Amino acid sequence: MFTGIVTAIGEVVEAERKGPSLKRLAIASPYEARGIELGASIACAGVCLTVTALRERADGQPGCVFQVEAAAETLAKTTVADWEAGTRINLERSLKVGDELGGHLVTGHVDGVATIARIEPIAADPDEPWGATARFHIRAPEALMRFVATKGSVCLDGTSLTVNSVEGEVFTVLLIPHSLSVTTWGLRKEGDPVHLEVDLMARYAARLAEARPQG
Structure with missing residues (x-):
């Protein structure tokens, strides 16, 4: 984990x-x-x-x-x-017993490959070497979008991120300058593929909902 x-x-x-x-x-x-x-x-x-x-x-x-x-x-x-x-x-x-759980539980089992549809700079800061906070618009496979919810968690290329908004097959996440500097997100471009792992709890909740009509 x-x-x-x-x-x-x-x-x-x-x-x-x-x-x-x-x-x-x-x-x-x-x-x-x-x-x-x-x-x-x-x-x-x-x-x-x-x-x-x-x-x-x-x-x-x-x-x-x-x-x-x-x-x-x-x-x-x-x-x-x-x-x-x-x-x-x-x-x-990997997570050790007693470690701080700063993000969310991630299995490392990728559900699919999403695409960076757009990178939107939010606030330029001349004192930041990476420039600006940026909102990334992520286009995900249609089958996985039912697991993505506003304010929920996703793992993109190994990074725990909070979903800001969801519209159709696109959701957005926000990367602050620190995150851009200590991960590969500062190197990313529009059109790049990214690994997507949906939230573990969302996956099981959806499965339980599917199984309910079957008793």
Whole structure:
């Protein structure tokens, strides 16, 4: 489990296809290797992936390079198939008992890929290196919109965000300058795909509502 609070930005340094249904990735991160066990889960742009190997960084920067493998389901449901060396991704270590739950409960199981329909600057600030707070208009797959509600939570590329408004197949979220600076959202452009995980409680509430007529 995760919280959707991004703790680092990683960079893909190796991406290798191991046949049509498997892709191996090596990701450079600021995480110390001694704090990661093989088999640990790390959310990579919101995708829960298992660490299969660790090594030192070749660039001399603090941290480590961890290796993960993405199988057929992940490659089909996410943008991981398109990741290549140089791709920058949001990272989060798995939640430990006693950790602060600053975002919302996130599983790392992506429901679908949404698209940034529009980026709307809200308030320019010359003292902020990232410029302005920005409202992102997100176009989601139609089947997932029933799980998205105003003031509810969504996880986009591993980031826990509050839904500001919903209209048709588009909802909006607000990114403050701090969030833009410590995540990959500051690099995003209109038309970019983003991983979407709907709120866990919304998913179960919808399923219960569906099952009620069946007794």
